[in-house]
Amino acid sequence: EAQVTQNPRYLITVTGKKLTVTCSQNMNHEYMSWYRQDPGLGLRQIYYSMNVEVTDKGDVPEGYKVSRKEKRNFPLILESPSPNQTSLYFCASAVAQSYNEQFFGPGTRLTVL
Amino acid sequence: AQSVTQLDSHVSVSEGTPVLLRCNYSSSYSPSLFWYVQHPNKGLQLLLKYTSAATLVKGINGFEAEFKKSETSFHLTKPSAHMSDAAEYFCVVDNYGQNFVFGPGTRLSVLP
Numbered sequence: 001e002a003q004v005t006q007n008p009r010y011l012i013t014v015t016g017k018k019l020t021v022t023c024s025q026n027m028n029h030e031y032m033s034w035y036r037q038d039p040g041l042g043l044r045q046i047y048y049s050m051n052v053e054v055t056d057k058g059d060v061p062e063g064y065k066v067s068r069k070e071k072r073n074f075p076l077i078l079e080s081p082s083p084n085q086t087s088l089y090f091c092a093s094a095v096a097q098s099y100n101e102q103f104f105g106p107g108t109r110l111t112v113l
Numbered sequence: 114a115q116s117v118t119q120l121d122s123h124v125s126v127s128e129g130t131p132v133l134l135r136c137n138y139s140s141s142y143s144p145s146l147f148w149y150v151q152h153p154n155k156g157l158q159l160l161l162k163y164t165s166a167a168t169l170v171k172g173i174n175g176f177e178a179e180f181k182k183s184e185t186s187f188h189l190t191k192p193s194a195h196m197s198d199a200a201e202y203f204c205v206v207d208n209y210g211q212n213f214v215f216g217p218g219t220r221l222s223v224l225p
Contacts, residue, residue, distance in 0.1 A: 033212065040122070042203055042217040043157075050211075058212060090156065101147075102213065104157040 002027045004105035006091050012111045013081055021076045021108050023091030029103070030096040032074040033058070034066065036087040037107075043090065049074055050096065081112040115140055115208045117216035125222040132191040134219045136178075136204030139185065146187045147205040147213075148178055157203070163187060174198070199223045 004025045013019055025032065033048035035058075045058030049068040063085055065077040074093075078085060091105040120135040138144065148160040161172025168180045174197075178189045187204060204216040 035215070040217060042119075043215040045212055045214070048212045056211070059214075092157075101159045101162065102157075106156050 002103070004091055004093055004103050006089075006105040006108050008108060009106060010109050012113065014113050015082055016080050019078050019081060019110075021078075021089060021091075021110070023074045023076065023105060024072050025074075025091075025093040025103070026072065027093060027103065028071065029093035030071070031094040031100075031102075032068065033092045033094075033102070034064070034074070034076045035090045035092065036060065036085075037090060038087050046076070046089075081110075083112050086110060086112045115144060115206045115214045117204050117206050117214055119202075119204055119216040119219045121219050122217065123220045123222065125224060126194045127224045128196055129193050132176075132189070132194045132198065132221065134189040134202050134204075134221065136187045136189065136216060137185050138187065138204070138206045140206065142209075143182060144209075145207040146178075146180060148172065148176070148187075148189050149203045149205060151201045151203065151218075153200070160189070160202075194221075194223045196223050196225065 007022045030051045034046040035043040037043045044060045046064050047066040049055045089108045092102040094100045094102045116139045118137045146163040149157045150160050151157045160176050161170045163170045163180045171177045176191045201218045201220050203218050
């Protein structure tokens with residue numbers, strides 16, 4: 001089944017404790033992206049990747065890191081999480097051209113205390 | 114960069130009545146445009162997309178949207194609302210082929 005998977009689905013952590021949210025897709029998509037969703041703000045893009053070893057900042061990259069060493073994986077790293085990073089996070093993937101549909105993962109709800 | 118405005122944060126309709134969710138975008142060219150739906154506690158699903166073909170686009174579940182370049186609009190409509198349409202709807206524009214920009218969303222409530 002074609003899908004985007006994220007792990008963990010739920011995470012409660014404390015300020016400053018490094019964490020990684022994994023994202024994996026099995027559709028051989030070139031494009032992958034991370035978003036955060038906050039009430040009243042819609043989805044805001046954190047980082048995106050057009051292909052392996054190619055990453056770019058989105059609208060809200062501060063406090064986050066990503067890597068794209070393999071086509072299927074695009075982990076999101078929070079080196080020192082803070083409470084303002086409490087949010088719902090979505091990973092998405094798409095075929096290279098932007099006019100193609102994005103496929104979204106189920107989301108990761110992160111709480112930073 | 115592109116931007117997207119969704120004019121209503123919340124729309125409430127009665128079951129069986131028409132739905133109109135408004136979206137305007139800013140662009141110096143004709144972008145690709147999308148509508149996504151998010152049901153409560155669910156991920157996002159593509160409803161429809163415009164990619165410079167026909168200006169009236171039909172999507173899933175009876176939804177459609179019309180691209181109007183002169184008005185920079187891409188409003189989403191449905192002739193008759195169903196209870197299952199209650200969800201959050203996002204208008205999305207591609208940003209010069211680089212990435213995607215989401216609108217803030219419109220929450221649709223359907224009253225019995």
